Amino acid sequence: MKCCFLRRVLAGLLVLGMAGTAGAAPRQLNVYNWSDYIAQDTVPGFEHATGIQVRYDVYDSNETLQAKLLAGHSGYDVVVPSSNYAARQIAAGAYRKLDKSKLPNLRYLDPALMRLIADVDPGNQFVVPWAWGTTGLGYNIKLARAALGANAPLDSWDVLFKPENVAKLRPCGVSMLDSPADVFPAALHYLGRDPNSTNPADYQAALALLERIRPYITQFNSSGYINDLAGGDICLAYGWSGDVTIARHRAHEAHKPYEIRYVIPGGGAPVWFDVMAIPIDATHVDEALQWVNYIETPSVHAAITNAVFYPSANLAARKYVLPEVARDPSVYPPAPVMQSLYMLKPLPPDITRLQTRLWTTFKAGR
Template identity: 50%
Template sequence: MRRLLILAALLIAPLFALPARAQPVLNVYNWTDYIDPGVIERFQQETGIRIRYDVYDSLETLEGKLSAGRSGYDLVVPSSEPSFARLVRAGALRPLDRALIPNWRNLDPALMARVAAVDPGNRHGVIYLWGTVGLGFQPDRMRALAPDAPLDSLDLLLRPENAARLARCGLAVMDSVTDVLPSVLHWLGRSPDSTDAADLRAAEAALLAIRPHLRAIPGSGALVDMLATGEICLALTYSGDVIQAAARARQAGRGVELTYAAPRGGAHLWFDMLAIPADAPNPEAAHAFIDFLLRPEVMAAITSHVRYPNAVPASRPLVAEAVRQDPNVYPAEAALAGAYLPSTLPAAAERARSRLWARFKAGR
């Protein structure tokens, strides 16, 4: 009997000596304030995969991180133009395995077709959220300080005489040449994709003309706070940033009323993509998270929380009614048809735009 007990002990001992299996980790790099925290918690509970979640507030920050290589991220959320397009061309993204994403079938084929121009066959990404670039403002301040200025045109901000009248309540332009310059060029009647030196000089002159009247050129996250608190009364930024700020202002009860307006004559349309870096440490977990996000009820929770539309049509009836019925969140078909999607430019043209933006920020 004693020998049997010793033998049993020897057989069992190695089982206790085995190291505990490490919990899998999914490393996500996404925009600031761009997901429902409850979605992250639900995924972790369902899968046992822990999410390490980092944020950025500009495409330049994202591209800088990825261009250095070995970022350590498994899932990133670049805008289709230009960041996602450049990453696709550079071979920096892993082709998606659709067999691991059965909820791909939930995506809107018409919207996916709009990003297929930069990702043939939609091999490297799926649409997460989308929106437009336009104006966020306090209508009462606009009426008081510039009663004759149009509220649905970039004239409200880009005409120096209007900027001068409104400066006292705070003006801002988001810190993103990628998203601002196409809107300025379009307002000037030039192509948003123009590389012509004369067009760029005209756009730079328009920006420098209002530069003395700007209170800030902040990142997206800071801009939302400034709008919500009333520190600024007018900004050129993303549609969802304004809608988020309006919700925060209502919750704070400080009497700050905010409205978003997509510029008449066509607004800059953008799509943010879910993509997996080519050197992702845990691509299996990234695929699982993408599939999870494409569930209608999950996407509905995200849109209800961040107030940006998604590309899963079946989610719309599940979105909070106030968000679902807001035309600034879900634009009318006619407005969407008139929106433009800027293209990715050659590297030399991008460098010229970056230099322009640096001069604008410096005010010279």
């Protein structure tokens, strides 16, 4: 009888254990990232590998992300700020220090690029690179040539910043990123000033330059311009390298009768990094670390590059990148072009506030 009683007790415990497992809430992860910035199989692949369910939301500006972070209780476990914004957020205590013992795939990261990121994250303690890219000019070549002339040099910032040039493009549509942190550095550099200037007078000069071209900007957009460019609704976009390359591929897949081309104008352009970080109020920290480590799996990161045309800092991923993507100079700029690029750096709060005020004035066109 004792034997049978023990069997009944053990069987009951087993049933209770199974019921507890069945009723347990699934593990979750909340990710907040830029739009058009991930491969189709990234989230399903992570969910399959880990059993963690992902809520994946998107934004189209650093300002949107920062407002959520600084308000507290963002509701996200992983976010992807640009490195110049991340520096200020780290200083404000917005992120958790990374437990690198749970991130073995960090060994694949390019030491040279990690040294650059260390300028904004000393010791690489808080952020891990997602991708990097440049900011330049995206053209509908057919429409731009028709407006500017067959022999007009498209590899010059004069196309955007000289009113007599950009005015010719207004009828076919001119789009500008809705981001002062991306526009002011290019304007400053065009004027021969420090693109990371902390001199308020430099920003007033940049505003004067921008106000001269304001009548010819037909939209401010940081995400929808991809489809606008692919669909022939605009002919010039000041935008991000991968976005314009996505537009090029979409136009090609739709058999459009024109070419979309990304150009880094002579004289240099901004280069930036977007980085993964775990907010200080994250509620699923272990899951967030698993996500960061999964993304740094070389084949996973390569699949993202193949989908959205932004390179990663993952050296081992390069061998999995499609040859046509690896050869594309809009994705991987050649060495001479790389030497002309300038990195966006964090600015003091007073300059950031000044940028915001001047940007409002510029957009209003007053």
